[in-house]
Amino acid sequence: MMVAGIAAVSLLFIVAIFAPVIAPYDYREQNIGQRLMPPSSQHILGTDELGRDVFSRMVFGTRISISVGIIAVAIAAFIGILLGAIAGYWGGWVDNVIMRVVDVFLSIPTIYLILTVIAYLGPSIINVMIVIGLTGWTGIARLTRAEVLKTKKMAYIESAKLAGLGKARIILRHILPNSLTPVLVSITFGIAGAIFTEAALSFLGLGVQPPFPSWGNILTSGKDYMHSAWWLIVFPGIAIFIAVFAYNMLGEGLRDYLNPVTRRQDTT
Amino acid sequence: MKRYILKRLLLIIPVLFGITIITFAIIHITPGSFTAVNMQMDPHASPDSIARLKALYGLDKPAHIQYWEWLKRFARLDFGRSFIDNRPVIDKIGERLPATILLNVCALMVIYFISLITGIYAALKRNRAFDKITTGITFAGYSIPDFWLALLLMMLFGVYLRVLPVSGLVSVGFENMNFWQKTADILWHLILPVSVAAFTGLASLTRYMKSSMVDTLSQLYIKAAYAKGLPEKRIIFVSALKNSLLPVITILGLTLPALIGGSFIFEVIFSWPGMGRLMYSALLTFDYPVVMGGITIAAFLTVLGNFIADIAYAYVDPRIRYK
Numbered sequence: 001m002m003v004a005g006i007a008a009v010s011l012l013f014i015v016a017i018f019a020p021v022i023a024p025y026d027y028r029e030q031n032i033g034q035r036l037m038p039p040s041s042q043h044i045l046g047t048d049e050l051g052r053d054v055f056s057r058m059v060f061g062t063r064i065s066i067s068v069g070i071i072a073v074a075i076a077a078f079i080g081i082l083l084g085a086i087a088g089y090w091g092g093w094v095d096n097v098i099m100r101v102v103d104v105f106l107s108i109p110t111i112y113l114i115l116t117v118i119a120y121l122g123p124s125i126i127n128v129m130i131v132i133g134l135t136g137w138t139g140i141a142r143l144t145r146a147e148v149l150k151t152k153k154m155a156y157i158e159s160a161k162l163a164g165l166g167k168a169r170i171i172l173r174h175i176l177p178n179s180l181t182p183v184l185v186s187i188t189f190g191i192a193g194a195i196f197t198e199a200a201l202s203f204l205g206l207g208v209q210p211p212f213p214s215w216g217n218i219l220t221s222g223k224d225y226m227h228s229a230w231w232l233i234v235f236p237g238i239a240i241f242i243a244v245f246a247y248n249m250l251g252e253g254l255r256d257y258l259n260p261v262t263r264r265q266d267t268t
Numbered sequence: 269m270k271r272y273i274l275k276r277l278l279l280i281i282p283v284l285f286g287i288t289i290i291t292f293a294i295i296h297i298t299p300g301s302f303t304a305v306n307m308q309m310d311p312h313a314s315p316d317s318i319a320r321l322k323a324l325y326g327l328d329k330p331a332h333i334q335y336w337e338w339l340k341r342f343a344r345l346d347f348g349r350s351f352i353d354n355r356p357v358i359d360k361i362g363e364r365l366p367a368t369i370l371l372n373v374c375a376l377m378v379i380y381f382i383s384l385i386t387g388i389y390a391a392l393k394r395n396r397a398f399d400k401i402t403t404g405i406t407f408a409g410y411s412i413p414d415f416w417l418a419l420l421l422m423m424l425f426g427v428y429l430r431v432l433p434v435s436g437l438v439s440v441g442f443e444n445m446n447f448w449q450k451t452a453d454i455l456w457h458l459i460l461p462v463s464v465a466a467f468t469g470l471a472s473l474t475r476y477m478k479s480s481m482v483d484t485l486s487q488l489y490i491k492a493a494y495a496k497g498l499p500e501k502r503i504i505f506v507s508a509l510k511n512s513l514l515p516v517i518t519i520l521g522l523t524l525p526a527l528i529g530g531s532f533i534f535e536v537i538f539s540w541p542g543m544g545r546l547m548y549s550a551l552l553t554f555d556y557p558v559v560m561g562g563i564t565i566a567a568f569l570t571v572l573g574n575f576i577a578d579i580a581y582a583y584v585d586p587r588i589r590y591k
Contacts, residue, residue, distance in 0.1 A: 100279075104286035107574070108567040109529025112547060116294055116559060119551040192411070200415055200533060204548075219416065223537075226423050233423060237416035245411035252407075 002253020008246030016062040023056035027213045036229050046231035048221050054231060057213035058239050064214050065243055068129050069195040075133025076194075077140055077187050084144025085176060089152065095145070102138045110135050114197070115206065123206045132194050143186055147179030154178075185255045192247035199240045215239045272582050280571055287567040288342065292335050295560055338560075347561030352553055357561040360546060365565075367437055368542030371531050374458055375465035376523070383470055384516070387477025388509070391485065402474065410471035418464045418537045425460065432460050435539035461534045469523075476519060480512040487511075514581070521577025528566040 015022060024044075031051030039046045045054040087098040105113075114131050121127045151157065152175065160174055201207030202216025203223075210217055215236040222232035341348065347357035386406075390399040426434035433439065439453050484490065485508055493503045532544035539545070543562060550558035 100282050100286060103283045104290060104567075107283060107287055107570045108290065108563060109532075109570065111529050111532045111544075112563045112566060113294070115532075115547070115551050116563065119554075120295075196413055199413055203415055204533075204536065219419065223419060226419070227427055230423060233416070233419050237413060237420065240413045240416060241411055244413065245408070248407070248411050 002250065002257050005246060005248075005250030005253045008242070009250050012062060012066060012243055012246060015059060016066050019059045019063055023053075023059040025053040025056040027052065027057045027060045028211045029053070029056075036225060038229075039231055045235045046229065048218065048229075048232060049225060054218065054235060057218060058215065058236060061213040061215045061218070061236070061239065062243075064125065064208055064212065065195050065198060065240075068125065068132070068198040069191040069243075069247070072129045072132035072136065072194040072198075073187055073190040075130065076136035076190060077183070078137075079133070080137035080140025081144050081176070081180070081183065083137070084141035085148050085179075087141070088145040088148025089175065098141070099145075102141055105135065105138050114201070115204075118201065118206045123201070123209055125208055125212070128198055128201055128207045132197050136190060136194065140183055140186055140190070143183050144179060147182060148175055151175050151178050181258045185251055185258065188247055188251035188254055192244045192251065195243050195247065196240065269582065273579060276575060276578055280575060283571055284568065287571070288339060288564060289335070291560055291563045291567070292338060295556055296331065296334070342564065347564075348557035350550075350558050351555045352550075352558075357557045360558060361543060361561055361565060364541060364543045364546045367540060368528065368531055368535065368544060370454075371458065371461055371465070371534070371540060371542060372528070374462045375469065375531070378462055378466040379469045379473055380520075382466070383473035383477055386470075387474045388481055388504070390474070390478040391481035392504070394482065399478075406471035406474045409467050412468060414464055414468040415533045415537060417467065418460070418534060421460055421464060422537070433457050434460070437541050461531070461538050461540060465531060465534055473516070473519065477512070477516055480515045481508065484508045484512040517577070517581055521574050521581065528569055 029052060031047070033051065034043070034047050035049050035051040037043060037047045043053050043055065045058065048054055048057070083098050083102075087095040113135050117131045117134075118127055121131075157174060165174075198207055198214065199216035199219075202214040203219045205217070205220060208214035208217055218232060218236040222229065222236065225232055345358055347361075349356055350360055386402050390402050393399055422434045425432040433456065437454060437457055438450075439457070445453060485504075490503060490508055493507055494500075528543065531540070531542065532547070534540060535542045535544035536548050543566070547559065547562045549555075550562065
């Protein structure tokens with residue numbers, strides 16, 4: 001499972017990095033004379049309503065999806081780990097306050113939150129990354145806090161404190177490294193989710209704007225031309241599915257691998 | 269039990285306040301003030317009338333006073349009037365909420381029905397064909413983008429096969445139908461959205477049910493029941509099932525936020541007249557009162573739902589109450 005996940009994710013990275021080499025056309029190149037053509041030997045996946053090659057747009061779209069996925073989750077992880085570690089280590093009212101904030105964010109439907117901020121900040125790739133990051137930190141915070149609480153009680157932390165190490169040092173170099181394995185799994189799933197959310201936002205027109213290619217915004221054209229251009233719907237969706245599936249597989253594999261119980265079992 | 273309920277209630281209050289603060293903060297911090305949008309439409313607006321408009325909406329007062337005013341009106345369920353058609357926000361939300369709830373409740377019922385049955389059988393026939401196949405299907409379903417699936421099915425059933433409607437809650441001429449026809453019409457419109465919503469939600473619940481069932485089945489008291497010679501059906505469907513349902517109920521509580529906000533994208537794709545669609549158009553037209561009211565109401569309903577789920581869980585599992 002994990003091997004398959006790593007393979008799939010690596011494939012995505014390769015496509016993203018080597019996009020200019022793989023794509024036969026420039027993703028912006030319009031050719032109105034050849035608009036809405038079905039898949040052919042000239043355009044493997046057909047053309048969109050402005051004559052742009054769908055395959056090329058999809059290949060370059062990989063770059064966008066992966067970068068949004070990773071950066072958004074990086075933001076979320078930063079906030080989540082920070083707040084979770086603080087809450088777990090300090091406890092008391094700090095912990096309470098942070099947990100209430102987490103509750104608040106969890107009660108507001110994420111979609112509404114994301115949409116509202118995007119609608120008012122304006123749709124762009126950077127805003128999408130920021131917004132997904134700002135709304136996705138809650139799970140990671142809770143996880144980190146739980147792990148920190150567990151690690152806090154271990155003997156080596158006691159000895160570190162007795163040795164007189166400062167709080168920050170204890171947290172950074174002793175507690176965190178041992179708490180972060182479940183967070184790693186959560187991050188991987190988070191990337192899958194972020195890719196999905198970016199695609200959904202772009203589909204609604206609130207994410208990546210044309211002419212920049214995103215699998216989501218190809219689907220937007222697909223919706224408008226559903227009656228005549230099935231390839232605009234089928235292929236981008238397959239791409240999104242593969243990307244999300246890849247990261248989900250990686251996450252599942254990681255989870256089984258990092259869990260000392262299941263690691264000893266012979267799981268595929 | 270009462271103490272538990274009271275404790276829960278106390279914990280909720282800061283959360284409710286927090287929701288109102290965050291909603292208010294987001295709307296007022298982001299650029300694009302109330303008046304800017306309205307005034308941009310009319311280049312003849314003088315600074316005087318802009319100032320009057322601001323005073324009317326109380327926008328010239330400092331932020332915390334505005335918040336307090338809003339909070340007071342909110343307590344009376346007065347969310348103001350929509351900028352678009354000047355109707356009270358409450359009314360607009362009220363007429364859309366039932367459609368959303370209908371869609372989500374139906375989806376939830378389908379998900380639970382299928383997941384519970386599949387989960388139980390997968391647990392019973394662990395690692396055999398049924399289990400592996402269903403795990404594979406649900407895992408794939410989990411990764412499929414739901415809006416893509418919606419588009420695909422829409423294309424297949426609505427455009428190419430033409431058997432299902434692709435938009436709306438009711439057909440044209442709904443008013444003229446009798447009760448049974450109306451029910452049938454709504455059900456017919458429900459098929460596509462509910463199918464898509466259910467398919468993508470099946471994965472996690474099925475796996476949860478299966479693992480919960482597997483855990484329960486390995487417990488000593490189940491082995492004791494077998495040793496006692498109780499019929500297998502009774503063991504599985506009475507003892508094991510009841511105990512494995514407990515974590516599933518917790519999940520029900522966690523999926524409640526999805527009840528209100530989760531169908532958003534389906535509502536937009538299928539033109540379903542629900543709250544998600546209302547929020548979507550309100551956001552695009554910068555209709556602040558509707559947006560604020562919508563988010564706050566959705567969040568409050570979520571908190572309420574979680575609260576009820578917590579109480580139900582404590583009622584069902586006595587161990588929780590005594591923590």
